[in-house]
Amino acid sequence: MEVRLLAFTKLADSSLIIPGETECDSLVMRAIAQCYQTKPSPRALRTCLLEGHHSVFEHLSFTFAVSDISRTCLAQLTRHRLASYTVESQRYNDYTKKPYRYIVPETIAQDKMSHKMFLKQIEQAKQVYDQLRKRNVPAQDARFVLSEATGVNLTFTMNARELMHVFDLRLSSFAQWEIRNLFYEVLKIVKPLAPRVFAPYPKK
Amino acid sequence: MEVRLLAFTKLADSSLIIPGETECDSLVMRAIAQCYQTKPSPRALRTCLLEGHHSVFEHLSFTFAVSDISRTCLAQLTRHRLASYTVESQRYNDYTKKPYRYIVPETIAQDKMSHKMFLKQIEQAKQVYDQLRKRNVPAQDARFVLSEATGVNLTFTMNARELMHVFDLRLSSFAQWEIRNLFYEVLKIVKPLAPRVFAPYPKK
Amino acid sequence: MEVRLLAFTKLADSSLIIPGETECDSLVMRAIAQCYQTKPSPRALRTCLLEGHHSVFEHLSFTFAVSDISRTCLAQLTRHRLASYTVESQRYNDYTKKPYRYIVPETIAQDKMSHKMFLKQIEQAKQVYDQLRKRNVPAQDARFVLSEATGVNLTFTMNARELMHVFDLRLSSFAQWEIRNLFYEVLKIVKPLAPRVFAPYPKK
């Protein structure tokens, strides 16, 4: 898995940056200030965090380019509906013409015998895919044979309010390891950009 | 694939049904009438359809119980974010203890050789899954080896406005066969219930 | 203010009602059961409530016909974006041809002097509206002179998950009295229909 920040909300004019604050935190403070007709301040931002006025955090969004997450992780990720996804299409992808990648869960990788069985099976599935394609089965149907470990690339955009909600769910110990890793990477990226907004994360 | 209507919006009081109209069409006509302070009528409904006042169709929603669609079809379906999904969990499902089902694309089923390769591969994947489980790999990780053909059950709710939008996209000849079949089944169910609302569908 | 239940989600087939349960609670239990492949039960519903698996409550929605809330209350209500609204149009309403109604806040009604000033002002605004209309000012512009106390009718649909969220915000003592009254009326209607779903409300 690789997570790269592609884009994020910046102020239209750098003179709007509040001295001593990051550009992202400044944006949120400015939105709050206009609402309450006060001066932008870290204190008002903290109050919004604590008292649940979370809609102000929607003005700030982040776009990530993600490589090589499994199809199972993709299914979990896209359940979060308040976000925008542009996903590499398996219908039009022809894996006979491009590298085929897959994800191996840690619990499998650490058991030699399991690992061997797993790799053999995944590779065989790819070989059957190639043979189906040779027999003129369309890519969109041949992929039915591929395993759920198959890696996928996507671009997604989420605003800070929804990120907080997803952090609550997916950084928890109940979350599956792959999506938890994904959002730890995301948190590592966004926290330095908006330290006041994401101050409560990671939660203990 | 099986699609069954589980529930839908009905009037609180059957005396609100407009004579000669279905309960679903009556509901939409009543919502429109209150908005424009007129009497409920098929004509006002038709005007909303034609002139793009589609928000009135959101008051009417349908809940479907769907069995045995592939994981690839699920991925396409859940891209429609203005709907509610309750999906059978693969993390907690233990396929060693319950029947394992899968979907075979028509293009594969109709070629004897392709079909044979496909079935063999899918069954093998299931066997590796069973062995991984015996070696104490958790269900949520063992499933990485299963194919994308794996069948899944879910319940989903969509309102009539979003259904129209999805019909536009997924009944088209560009859509993949499985999701097209799914929404043809859906249309067959909703059209008799709301013949005026879904009058334009299927589009030629 | 008058709040009337216009419609809500019912089971497609009354044989699906779980013995001893309401139709609405039964629907939610059935959606949960399919997800976890268990039998429908009040216990599973309670677990979803407590552990925050709230998406299952989205399958159940309610449609209300509301009369005579103020424009200020409408502004607060429509801030809840996960709902569907069909609002009486002020652009096309001609108040010279239909009754004009308005809402008087309790804090004003209980002070004789304030009440008198208030009524006089509201009535005058309506008279200026009438005169502007006579001078051929379009209804959509003449309404600029009307007060925010002006009553409005609307139909809105909200699912049970969003209702819970709105109850959390709007039944609180921090909420304004008018929207709090609105959602107390709503709660009175939905609670007997889905006693298990809304068991936690009103919160103390």
Place this chain on the structure above:
Amino acid sequence: MEVRLLAFTKLADSSLIIPGETECDSLVMRAIAQCYQTKPSPRALRTCLLEGHHSVFEHLSFTFAVSDISRTCLAQLTRHRLASYTVESQRYNDYTKKPYRYIVPETIAQDKMSHKMFLKQIEQAKQVYDQLRKRNVPAQDARFVLSEATGVNLTFTMNARELMHVFDLRLSSFAQWEIRNLFYEVLKIVKPLAPRVFAPYPKK
């Protein structure tokens, strides 16, 4: 009315700008390219525009600070639910302590007699507000007497896909003048920033 661009999505690294293209157009092209595993190009962007693959435009969003739109315009604006709003609060605003502004429709301003009646009425409403406040009516209730012409400030964020949808509805000759003016101002701001994305606007 004043519309000012407060913030918008920029690339994380300016080396990602595609030569000869703006930063905003580059972002959209990069998202499309990752999806189809091709090189970023204006042609792919145009194809997405024409063929209705509009979800790629959601990665790009814009935040506006708006001053002095009427309460009626605010009501129309916030009907667009796929956006984020932070609105100056009338509940906590005390207009006895800050300037009170209002909007005069052109159809009223151009008729001397209508204009005079209108101004007198609006000013009187404000005077009654002040008197109610003196009699200890809370600001949240006193505002019921204020007219719908009352000016309001807000910050809102909308992505490019939703902006296109709103342009379709609100730049039309059927839209009311105030919200049409608002979105003409918005279009003037976003078009130079993303000329390829907004190429079809304004539609003739």
